[in-house]
Amino acid sequence: MVQKKNLTLKDIAKELGVSTATVSLAINNSSLVAEKTRLLVLSKIKEVGYVYNRRAASLITGKSGMVGLAVHDFTNPYFTEVCASAEKTLAQEGRMSLLCNSHESLPLQERFINALIEHNSDGLLLCPVVGTEVEQLQPLLTRGLPTVLVTRDVDGANMDFVGNDERFSFHLATRHLINLGHKRIAFIGGALDAKAARDRRSGYVDALKLNGLPVDERLLFDCDNHSEAAEKILPEVLSIESPPTAIVGFSDLIALGVLSALIALGLEPGKDIAVVGCDNIAESSRHYSQLTTVNVQKSQIGQMAASFLFQRLQNPHMPPQRKIFESELIVRRSCGAYRVS
Amino acid sequence: MVQKKNLTLKDIAKELGVSTATVSLAINNSSLVAEKTRLLVLSKIKEVGYVYNRRAASLITGKSGMVGLAVHDFTNPYFTEVCASAEKTLAQEGRMSLLCNSHESLPLQERFINALIEHNSDGLLLCPVVGTEVEQLQPLLTRGLPTVLVTRDVDGANMDFVGNDERFSFHLATRHLINLGHKRIAFIGGALDAKAARDRRSGYVDALKLNGLPVDERLLFDCDNHSEAAEKILPEVLSIESPPTAIVGFSDLIALGVLSALIALGLEPGKDIAVVGCDNIAESSRHYSQLTTVNVQKSQIGQMAASFLFQRLQNPHMPPQRKIFESELIVRRSCGAYRVS
DNA sequence: ATAATTTTTTAAAACGATTTAAAAGCCTGC
DNA sequence: GCAGGCTTTTAAATCGTTTTAAAAAATTAT
Structure with missing residues (x-):
């Protein structure tokens, strides 16, 4: 195992009897170098197994x-x-x-x-x-x-x-539930400090207001953005006074957690309670979940x-x-x- | 918007009236530099907002x-x-x-x-x-x-x-199905050119042989490692002569695709046909999928x-x-x- | 041939750090 | 006041490229 030191431009240049400038220009496909010289350089590079050192280059180029x-x-x-x-x-x-x-x-x-x-x-x-x-x-x-x-x-x-368009997405989701006749629609999830989360909730609120439904703070539930958290919080959601008949999840992860929890409770999503998510991740399209959701690009x-x-x-x-x-x-x-x- | 040029070690050194060597050593917490000098350097760095240039450094250190x-x-x-x-x-x-x-x-x-x-x-x-x-x-x-x-x-x-331990995992999964009384167990998925895939199938074969069951080539189905591919291939799996009563999926993705397809066909996994996966991804633990699987770390x-x-x-x-x-x-x-x- | 162009090549100064041997300071104790 | 032994600091070489102005070579025109 020979510990040969790194080959550099200089080595290539020396082997070829040209300057490092020429080699560098050749590597970078500069029009300043003659075509046959470039070919010479490139073949030599392949021959000796030289590898370009981008760090050295970037030190100068800045990129x-x-x-x-x-x-x-x-x-x-x-x-x-x-x-x-x-x-x-x-x-x-x-x-x-x-x-x-x-x-x-x-x-x-x-x-x-x-x-x-x-x-x-x-x-x-x-x-x-x-x-x-x-x-x-x-x-x-x-x-x-x-x-x-x-x-x-x-x-x-x-x-x-x-x-x-987070706001629009949740307007869409919420309105869909409203059109299906739901009046008490819970919103679950969403760290509200992020702009996207606020927009999502705004879309939900917009839809309610536009359709003359009250915005009930007690229907808003916060939880971390993963299924387990949603699963955990669901019983609480269902146990409030005049519980929701429909749920909008902050994301598919949330909505799928809700589905999972519902099934654990012996409830049938889409029949006993309606659930909608957002993102359209792969899991929501399975035949066992069949989550209504908002597709995003x-x-x-x-x-x-x-x-x-x-x-x-x-x-x-x-x-x-x-x-x-x-x-x-x-x-x-x-x-x-x-x-x- | 002043386009001030990048600050370098040299600038820090000049400001402080020391050499670049001192500054460099200070940054790298070398014991060669006096404590009060280091503090001086560090505070100056903070003051002027200098940022270390790792590329220049790595040119020398090689790391x-x-x-x-x-x-x-x-x-x-x-x-x-x-x-x-x-x-x-x-x-x-x-x-x-x-x-x-x-x-x-x-x-x-x-x-x-x-x-x-x-x-x-x-x-x-x-x-x-x-x-x-x-x-x-x-x-x-x-x-x-x-x-x-x-x-x-x-x-x-x-x-x-x-x-x-792929082989062991699939031995485990397959044996479990055998213990449940299954005799015709299909294996779905796995690009066989990868060593891990071969091992998985070996584990499946081991279990069959050890329990005196025949290895039937017609029970082996190949498909890409995602749910949609599994979903697509399932009808074919079920339509062979003396179809399998159980299925081992190459991965949870495959097994979940199988579950999905079964449900689409009106079949109940775990009752009409047994399914086992491998990986224990989040999706398999939901109450709507409840996939038996092999947990890996x-x-x-x-x-x-x-x-x-x-x-x-x-x-x-x-x-x-x-x-x-x-x-x-x-x-x-x-x-x-x-x-x- | 020579001059005028054009095309190629090159020398040398960057880029911004690290590193090492040697120089400089600073203490001891005698 | 100084030899000897620490601790700090530094000068200068180095890493492997790019880049530019100028030199050299090749080509064309006269």
Whole structure:
């Protein structure tokens, strides 16, 4: 096992009897270098097994080819898909994705952002943790870390943003239940500190008001955004005075937890009580869950976020772009519409 | 908006009237620098908002603090969890995770590995794509990219490995069905080119043979590792001559697809036909699915993989380590054991 | 041939840190 | 006041590229 030292541009240059400048230019497909020289260089590189050192290069160019990808919970299928799609788009353009699962922790997010800067990242796709304020974000831009906000916007940030029309989605979901005749509709889940969560609840409230239904605070239940939490809280939801006949879940995870809990109690979703979710993750379409939900463009969001970043890297001073994807109701059994119609 | 140039060590040094060496040593908490000098340096750094440039440093040290994390499908909940846990462990040690979703594509995997080297990654946590041979892996080590194989081993690679006892798991699952009286047990799913998949099927075959049951090739069905594929193939499974009374799924994704398809056909899992999966992903524990499955240590695997890598970085020449996590059967309704017992 | 162009190549200065051997300071105790 | 032994600090080389202005070579025009 020979411990041969790393080959460098200089070695290639020496072997070929040219300058390092020539080799460098050849590698970068510069038009300054003669075609036959380039071929010579490239074949020599292959021959001796040289590998380019991007760090050395980026020290000069200032660009690293790396992009941060931070979400608060990528085991959440919604984010898994968004991330998968973003990663794919980034990879197609030859960029690497630096992953961060921020666990809704502001310190973790800050450490990650700082690390991104230390590593000379070119940009960041960020779904900010709850509690992120403009002040923490503004430095990103001045620091030279172009950022696209994903799913969760930050008031006053004025950054590129791509996300869902949360308000509309929940208007849609709630209205659907109202149209089915429900008058007492509970809303479960959602950390309200995030803008997206507030919007979701607003959509729910809008629908109630528009249809002349009262907004009863006792029908609002908060819980962490995963199924187990929803499952746990459900008995409480059902045990209030004049309990809801329908439930809107903050997300499919919540709604599926509700379904699960209902079944455990011997209740039949869609018959005894109506349930609607949001996100349309894979699990909701199974024949055993058949969750009525709102479909959102998960992979499109990831792709568009990456694409916005590319554009910003091209043109740092363009005005911030925004893209809000439309959502649509997907009616399955859990809302009982199949029975009614 | 003043476009102030990047602050460097040199600027800090100049401001403080010391040398860059002192500043560098202070930043790195070297004992060579006097305590009060270090404090001076650190406070100045905070004051002027200097950020460390890791790329410049790594050019000399050779270490980047970045680790690759490559799986073939991280939307698969099993891998999502493994990755989440690996990322967390890596982050705790101050390392960044470079993500790659290889989509079972050898070229993508190769490009990623090459990029890792170009970027001076310190190591790699790899679940190799189907078809990965020793030849493609060996360069990693000589190239200075210490690698831990995760979940899927590669014959002859002789690398650090952490994964499941696949064979045992499927022995467990199959034996359980046999004990419940089943004689015709189908096996669905699994790309057989991966070692882990072969092991799974071996476990199934072992159990049959050990219990004097014939291995019927017609009970083996291949399909992609996701629920939709399983759902699609199920009717075919049920329509063979003397159809199976039980099904072992290659994974929970497969088994859940089977459950879904059964329900669509009006059949009751656990009563009309028994189903067992493997992985114990969240979805299988819901009250509406209640999938009997084999639990595997997803987050432990991610964590241990990271930990193996740390050890190897510490001590590059230690003999390869292996860790196979034990699995255990989790009996729920889908296998019908509740009815029988 | 020579001059005028155009095409290629190159030298050398970056980029922003680390590292090491040697120099400089600072204490001892005699 | 100084030899000897600490503790701190520093100068300078280094890592592996890019980049630019200028030199060299090749081509074309005269």
